[in-house]
Amino acid sequence: xxxxxxQPFLSDKNQLKRFNPNFDFKRVLYxxxxxxxxxxxxxxxxxxxxFLANRYAEKIYPVTMSIIIKESEENTxxxxxxxxxxxxxxxxxxxxEIYLLKSIPLIQEVVEDLGFSTSVYKEGxxxxxxxxxxxxxxxxxxxxxxxxxxxxxFRIEVETDTTFFISSKxxxxxxxxxxxxDTLTISGSSFYFTKKFSVDVVPEEEFILRLxxxxxxxxxxIKELNVNWAQExxxxxxxxxxxxxxxxxxxxxxxxVKVYTENDLARxxxxxxxxxxxxxxxMKEISDSLKFVELQLEAFKDKNVITDLGAEAQRLFLKVENxxxxxxxxxxxxxxxxYLNDYIENDKNFDKVILPSTLGISDPILSALITRMVDxxxxxxxxxxxxxxxxxxxGQNAILEIRSSIKESVKSKKATIKISNNQIDxxxxxxxxxxxxxxxxxxxxxxxxRQYKFSENLYNFLxxxxxxxxxxxxxxxxxxxxxxxxxxxxxxxxPNKQFNYILAIVFGIIIPxxxxxxxxxxxxxxxxxxxxxxxxxxxxxxxxxxxxxxxxFVVNENPKxxxxxxxxxxxxxxxxxxxxxxxxxxxxxLITSSVSGEGKTFTTIxxxxxxxxxxxxxxxxxxxxxxxxxxxxxxxENNTGLSNYLIGNMQVSDIIKETQFDQLFVMCSGxxxxxxxxxxxxxxxxxxxxxxxKIFDVVIIDTSPxxxxxxxxxxxxxxxxxxxxxxxxxxPARTIGVLDELLEQQKIEELSIVLNDVVTTASGYGYSYGxxxxxxxxxxNGYYE
Numbered sequence: 001x002x003x004x005x006x007q008p009f010l011s012d013k014n015q016l017k018r019f020n021p022n023f024d025f026k027r028v029l030y031x032x033x034x035x036x037x038x039x040x041x042x043x044x045x046x047x048x049x050x051f052l053a054n055r056y057a058e059k060i061y062p063v064t065m066s067i068i069i070k071e072s073e074e075n076t077x078x079x080x081x082x083x084x085x086x087x088x089x090x091x092x093x094x095x096x097e098i099y100l101l102k103s104i105p106l107i108q109e110v111v112e113d114l115g116f117s118t119s120v121y122k123e124g125x126x127x128x129x130x131x132x133x134x135x136x137x138x139x140x141x142x143x144x145x146x147x148x149x150x151x152x153x154f155r156i157e158v159e160t161d162t163t164f165f166i167s168s169k170x171x172x173x174x175x176x177x178x179x180x181x182d183t184l185t186i187s188g189s190s191f192y193f194t195k196k197f198s199v200d201v202v203p204e205e206e207f208i209l210r211l212x213x214x215x216x217x218x219x220x221x222i223k224e225l226n227v228n229w230a231q232e233x234x235x236x237x238x239x240x241x242x243x244x245x246x247x248x249x250x251x252x253x254x255x256x257v258k259v260y261t262e263n264d265l266a267r268x269x270x271x272x273x274x275x276x277x278x279x280x281x282x283m284k285e286i287s288d289s290l291k292f293v294e295l296q297l298e299a300f301k302d303k304n305v306i307t308d309l310g311a312e313a314q315r316l317f318l319k320v321e322n323x324x325x326x327x328x329x330x331x332x333x334x335x336x337x338x339y340l341n342d343y344i345e346n347d348k349n350f351d352k353v354i355l356p357s358t359l360g361i362s363d364p365i366l367s368a369l370i371t372r373m374v375d376x377x378x379x380x381x382x383x384x385x386x387x388x389x390x391x392x393x394x395g396q397n398a399i400l401e402i403r404s405s406i407k408e409s410v411k412s413k414k415a416t417i418k419i420s421n422n423q424i425d426x427x428x429x430x431x432x433x434x435x436x437x438x439x440x441x442x443x444x445x446x447x448x449x450r451q452y453k454f455s456e457n458l459y460n461f462l463x464x465x466x467x468x469x470x471x472x473x474x475x476x477x478x479x480x481x482x483x484x485x486x487x488x489x490x491x492x493x494x495p496n497k498q499f500n501y502i503l504a505i506v507f508g509i510i511i512p513x514x515x516x517x518x519x520x521x522x523x524x525x526x527x528x529x530x531x532x533x534x535x536x537x538x539x540x541x542x543x544x545x546x547x548x549x550x551x552x553f554v555v556n557e558n559p560k561x562x563x564x565x566x567x568x569x570x571x572x573x574x575x576x577x578x579x580x581x582x583x584x585x586x587x588x589x590l591i592t593s594s595v596s597g598e599g600k601t602f603t604t605i606x607x608x609x610x611x612x613x614x615x616x617x618x619x620x621x622x623x624x625x626x627x628x629x630x631x632x633x634x635x636x637e638n639n640t641g642l643s644n645y646l647i648g649n650m651q652v653s654d655i656i657k658e659t660q661f662d663q664l665f666v667m668c669s670g671x672x673x674x675x676x677x678x679x680x681x682x683x684x685x686x687x688x689x690x691x692x693x694k695i696f697d698v699v700i701i702d703t704s705p706x707x708x709x710x711x712x713x714x715x716x717x718x719x720x721x722x723x724x725x726x727x728x729x730x731x732p733a734r735t736i737g738v739l740d741e742l743l744e745q746q747k748i749e750e751l752s753i754v755l756n757d758v759v760t761t762a763s764g765y766g767y768s769y770g771x772x773x774x775x776x777x778x779x780x781n782g783y784y785e
Contacts, residue, residue, distance in 0.1 A: 031516040043508035050504035059492035063249040065239040066484040067257055069097055101227045108218040110256045117217045121208040132248045135207055142183055142190035152186055152211040246488040253486035265478040275469040282335055283462045327424050328458040330417050333361050337410050344403045366409050373402040526731045532753055535736040541752035542570035546759045552602050552633055555609040556661050567610040577721045588699040588719040592712035594735035595705050598727040599756040601629050604702040612663035616697035621667045623703040625676035628669035630702055634659050641670025646679040652691050680714045689718050713747055721750040727757045
């Protein structure tokens with residue numbers, strides 16, 4: 001906990017300062033060289049992932065097929081009677097073909113025909129792969145695959161051509177032996193096996209049989225199936241399917257086109273049959289009338305000598321015949337309208353309606369409405385029949401609206417026919433008034449001939465239409481023709497081996513690079529002299545390399561080492577900060593840092609040692625009254641020291657102790673007091689320093705971290721120069737802000753920075769551009785205290 005007089009480590013002003021040193025690519029390169037094994041490991045790992053992906057990823061093969069939907073104009077080279085008939089070439093909306101090819105009923109029928117709701121898998125060491133046509137048995141459903149509610153999986157072990165063992169996939173049920181033809185029931189679904197081929201697999205080979213609802217399988221194929229026009233304006237459709245088993249997809253596309261072609265032909269044949277049925281019903285009624293009139297005509301000729309009409313009677317008869325012919329056409333049209341009205345009232349599939357053009361009825365409005373209804377029904381057939389399906393609901397609503405419009409059109413058309421019939425009846429009535437002027441025999445003959453001709457013409461008209469419908473039925477061919485059969489177009493398209501390896505190489509290089517760049521970019525620790533100079537204008541007094549010694553007495557034990565040279569350089573640099581005092585050249589130094597572990601004690605010991613080696617009588621004062629450590633390094637008892645003097649219990653001479661090194665003396669901190677900050681504020685501390693300055697050439701004070709307590713600030717005003725220790729890669733850059741603030745507030749005057757624990761590479765370049773020693777190996781805990 002901080003003392004009352006202490007400052008927070010960073011004020012709001014200092015918090016505004018952000019560490020933004022120059023980005024150093026040399027440090028990035030150093031990390032890449034230092035951690036080459038990490039870079040190599042990432043690279044090899046990326047290559048391994050690419051190899052495993054290429055080795056074990058399921059290979060995807062493309063299967064394509066092309067069909068053409070022939071247009072009406074393509075058939076005009078054959079008999080005109082056949083191919084201009086609307087029964088053979090009914091209206092076809094080409095925009096619907098894409099949806100029809102991907103319709104649920106069509107795909108579900110294909111799935112059930114091929115038995116694709118049943119899949120056979122083989123377990124491997126790594127992957128479980130589907131084995132198409134590998135099982136020597138054919139599964140036959142007793143109950144429909146549509147009845148399966150949940151996906152069922154079980155194991156089947158081939159024993160012989162006729163026997164097998166079956167068990168649940170998770171071995172929850174005991175294994176039982178089965179025979180071909182035996183009915184098996186699993187999860188409410190019943191089926192049996194029949195022989196497909198002789199066993200050409202290893203006996204006791206085990207498979208996994210997976211059964212699912214055919215609708216689920218169909219929906220999966222619809223998602224995977226690609227159906228597109230070859231180009232805009234053409235009638236060629238390209239079909240493609242991607243999967244791990246090309247032969248299975250070839251069978252699927254072939255069967256799908258086959259079923260689609262059969263459905264197209266069946267629709268044409270059914271339309272012809274419905275037309276024939278309608279015409280024959282009309283002809284049956286007319287045939288009875290025609291026979292009755294024939295008998296009347298024969299009886300009249302037997303009783304009367306007149307068998308031919310006169311000129312006037314012939315003229316009137318022809319006029320009546322024309323009117324009766326028109327009336328007959330209206331009768332056929334009226335019968336069709338009644339059929340159409342009954343059809344839309346009672347039928348549910350509105351794509352099988354007889355078109356009016358097949359009976360010679362020309363009504364563009366009614367034909368357009370029926371065409372729209374057929375299109376809507378075909379679109380509805382291609383969607384999933386569920387009440388929650390918005391496409392299905394929109395289709396139903398569209399059909400209801402079209403049906404309502406057709407009813408209104410039929411009603412209007414019947415009213416028009418009624419008016420036309422009334423007009424024809426009026427014209428016939430006028431002619432009949434003229435016929436009354438003829439002799440009775442001629443009048444009777446005209447009446448009988450008129451009825452005969454009316455029935456005969458109507459019968460002949462319907463007979464012609466029946467013949468056309470029969471010819472259409474017999475000669476109907478599908479408009480669907482295969483151009484390119486289903487086949488595997490190339491080798492597998494996934495995985496792309498070359499691309500995967502290239503990707504692995506790229507990522508194997510980029511990932512380490514990004515890692516090292518990120519470490520450099522987001523690093524908020526001081527790394528070099530340049531970082532310090534970028535953050536503050538406080539003088540830089542020197543660098544101390546990394547020590548590999550287990551002891552903190554590096555200078556004394558190795559006075560000719562590079563480490564000792566770095567402290568000699570620091571000693572020389574400190575001479576530039578010395579100033580004249582009333583006692584001569586300033587010789588008191590305070591050493592502090594931001595937090596513990598940055599090397600204050602290590603620097604104090606070795607800086608004092610380098611002064612002592614130069615012949616200067618040097619005193620090290622342990623002023624860290626909170627966490628004393630200096631006595632431990634010299635293996636001295638801490639029962640007496642600075643704290644004893646400050647409370648007035650001892651004299652200066654009583655607390656100064658010799659060390660094992662010449663010219664180097666130590667004043668330990670003494671027992672830990674309860675109020676260290678208050679003790680250091682006493683005038684006794686200033687008096688102590690004045691006394692020891694007269695005795696020693698150099699005085700170095702090891703104090704508490706500046707960023708934690710205010711002890712160092714209290715003592716900084718009593719010394720000639722303060723040294724702030726920054727440890728490379730350890731001291732946060734934001735701590736520099738507190739130094740600038742203290743200088744601005746004049747709470748500390750003479751201050752310089754020392755960069756400690758500088759690591760270099762074997763080539764001499766490291767994170768720093770000052771002194772750098774060592775190979776990066778750290779040993780000895782004392783160095784960091």
